[in-house]
Amino acid sequence: MTTFLSFLINGLSLGSLYALIALGFVIIYKASEILNFAHGAFLLLGAYVIARLEPSVGFFAAVAIGIVATALVAFVSERVLFSRVRSAHMASLTIMTLGLDLIITTDLTRRIGSSVLSLGQPWGAGVVRVGGVSISENRLIAIVVAFVLIGLLFAAFRFTSWGVALRAAAEDGEAAALMGIRQARVGAVAWIIAGGLAAVAAVFLTGSPTPGLEPNLRTIAFAAFPAAILGGLDSTTGALAGGLIVGVAESLFAGYNASLTFLGGGFSVVVPYAVMMLVLVARPAGLFGTKELHRV
């Protein structure tokens, strides 16, 4: 039971990080109708900036700069690349994001090389034990930070002008423009927030029990895409639910790997995608999605 609880809590922690990434992916989709597959690259970039700056400026300053830098790169890529070709087909835009992803990742992979960079999280590799349940401090802080940020973001959707404008524009862009809503501005803010959230997720995804920053961080972050899709691509609630489901499922499969050998070792890696497929077969629009996606 205690092992199960510890798998569960670890899964929730991982899931809350997936949710942070998936939320960024979803708000970009809502605001700009782009599936941003460069999101994993943004995450890698945030982690890289923090890892490089941490020795000279200290952890917290490095995190702040990393968040700003990632948000800035997201903003600039939207302004320079995507907002200029608004009329392009969604498929073309999506492929463009894949191109951007490859460019950023290839360069960062080259820079990181075979080393494992540390982001220098001050909480280190400490483990907290409550009863028989043990969880790394990193994962515990991750849950708290992620849920605070998700709460703030949800409040922003509901109560700020930006949130109302984003939801209105996502529902009917033309009517929103006729009401004086500047879609370009709404979109730019969405990309900035999404970039910042990716950098925050990077801080915890590279912490204990993960050894540090390796190029495969992007692959780990990729699990957030099935999370966003199984939740329903245009739903923020869905991104949260999808993130948690994927995180918990992955953690449980990884934890009970020894008794699941009939699936072949390391099934946990593909669990997010398997869960996504199962959900989509039952509910093509995702758990909370409102409209069916066009096939791209």
Added chain:
Amino acid sequence: MELDVSGLQVTYAGVIRALRGVDLRVGADEIVAVLGSNGAGKTTLLRAVTGSLKRHRAKVDKGQVTFGGRPLVGVDPVDVVNRGVVLVPEGRRVFGRLSVEENLRAGAISVRDRAARAEARNKVYAMFPRLAERRRQRAALLSGGEQQMLAIGRALMSSPRLLLLDEPSLGLAPQIVAHIGEVLKEINRAGTSVMLVEQNAAMALGVADRGYVLELGRVELSGPAAQLAASDSIASLYLGRGPRDDVSRRGAGDTPGGPDGLDGPGGGPGGLGGGRGGSASPVPAATLSRWVPPEKGRFGLLGGAGAATGGR
């Protein structure tokens, strides 16, 4: 501030000419009705004023639109709103997943001042108490009439100087249509000029000071509303009464090309629909258009116009 449209010519996708030299004016504090059947160019006219032609791959070839003396052609829709011109779009287009209150907030995005927003909202709630009762409800759950009220209220949130409405009576029960007419008069009394684009001529001419009749992309008739309402051609074509009442109730789709002086749907001007359906599609009764075969020479004015466009 007055809206001035002069010689406006608009083409879709470079080939389909939807407006062919429209002249029209909405004076300060006036209510102006623009009548016309499907495909007459009513919605195109509104798109030209609100800056949304580009989104529909249309552009102004010739002519000018000014509001308060400043040109509106080529201005972004958002800036048109900031200049005080707001549209209540056809089919209401409320944000169904947003609550009533959030819809109103979306209408006030361009208003920076919080107090001004609250005041505008209170005015809307005073005008439409139903909306105040349902402020927390999703707009999708409102009835058609309530949605139309919300669409009007949302447009009023930025305190426009000119309110444009695209067929607000569409699909609504007669008493609700009458209520909307009253509301428009009230809005106008409060100092907002109104341009009401309608197929429902009875309602539109009932509230308007002046009116224009748009046919095939140009103004065929204009004048004081009372005079238009009394005119024979309007009576027969748009109000569904007059000597040929029985025929005009039948719907235009049933009647093939006229055997008389008028052009039938297959004639020259057919297909100038400006992207909204073809001229051959059935038109609801009483909004009737010109394809009803009239007795020869009966509709002097419109008949003459048909001949003129047909000759092109």
